[in-house]
Amino acid sequence: MTGAADNRPSRRKKANAADENAGGERLFDRELEALPPDLRWREWMLRVEAVIFAAAEPVTRETLARVVGKACSIDLLIDDLQQELAGRPYEIVPVAGGWQHRSRPAYADAIRASAAPTRGGGAALSEFESMVLMAIGYFQPITRAELSKIFGKAVSRDTIASLRNAALIASGPRSPTPGAPYTYVTTKHFLSAFDMETLRDLPDIEALEDAGLLSRAAVQEEAMAAVGDDEEE
Known part of the structure; x- marks a missing residue:
């Protein structure tokens, strides 16, 4: 009986788990205070790039602010990402009040020649x-x-x-x-x-x-x- 009782979570642990589930936002660490500054910045960069890459439409500043710390500069993050992608065939560009991943114009002919379906292709208008x-x-x-x-x-x-x-x-x-x-x-x-x-x-x-x-x-x-x-x- 004693062993069975020891395996049960304490009331305090149950309460903490309930608080985390109810709070929701506690389950996602935006501030990353446990990381050193350089690793924290790197993780914020990766998060922002992931969100922009996955989004079907341009991503606004307000949306990106949900995945980084309150003191984080979105503009500086974007600048660093753009520099990092300088040698890639795609880039992050400001468009429609937000940012979006776009293939570089220099590769438009190659993309058209491939006949591969693309994301968000424009409608054919008369x-x-x-x-x-x-x-x-x-x-x-x-x-x-x-x-x-x-x-x-x-x-x-x-x-x-x-x-x-x-x-x-x-x-x-x-x-x-x-x-x-x-x-x-x-x-x-x-x-x-x-x-x-x-x-x-x-x-x-x-x-x-x-x-x-x-x-x-x-x-x-x-x-x-x-x-x-x-x-x-």
Whole structure:
């Protein structure tokens, strides 16, 4: 009987285990105070890289802060990781308000030639869908009726649905115009798909107009040509 009693966990041990299970966060050591500073920093680097590598979307600063100590500088960690990956065919890049693992552009041809399925591949858009997406990017928030005025032809619900299904646009605030129609705005996935950190990274439309590279009239002409091609097919 004495031996059996000795094998039972004490009430104090049971209480501690219950506290750890209830607390949840105690089971994950963010601070790593038991490690020397250099090993602690190294472990934080590995954690941050693992999270970014595993994530399907760009990882925000707030998300990364959950796996490192409170006094840890996320920016310095990222700098060290970027230097460490300098000789690799992939890198960590700032995009859509966070960070993401990306293969380097120099290896794009090799990746395409391999025909291997890739993570987060962009949706295949028609020329007209691409033009509508560009217009939303520059003029958001914008209604479907306003898009139709830009293109001189009705932008169909199917076109909008295609861009929504590709997670490139989402509903914005309702327009103050009669009927209060929904507007459309681009998403974080839009930024990620086009390697932009924020919408400020869009080429300045006025500069493009001044350079004769783009204008609202050009958008309309190209869109009409694309519509004509689609109808002929």
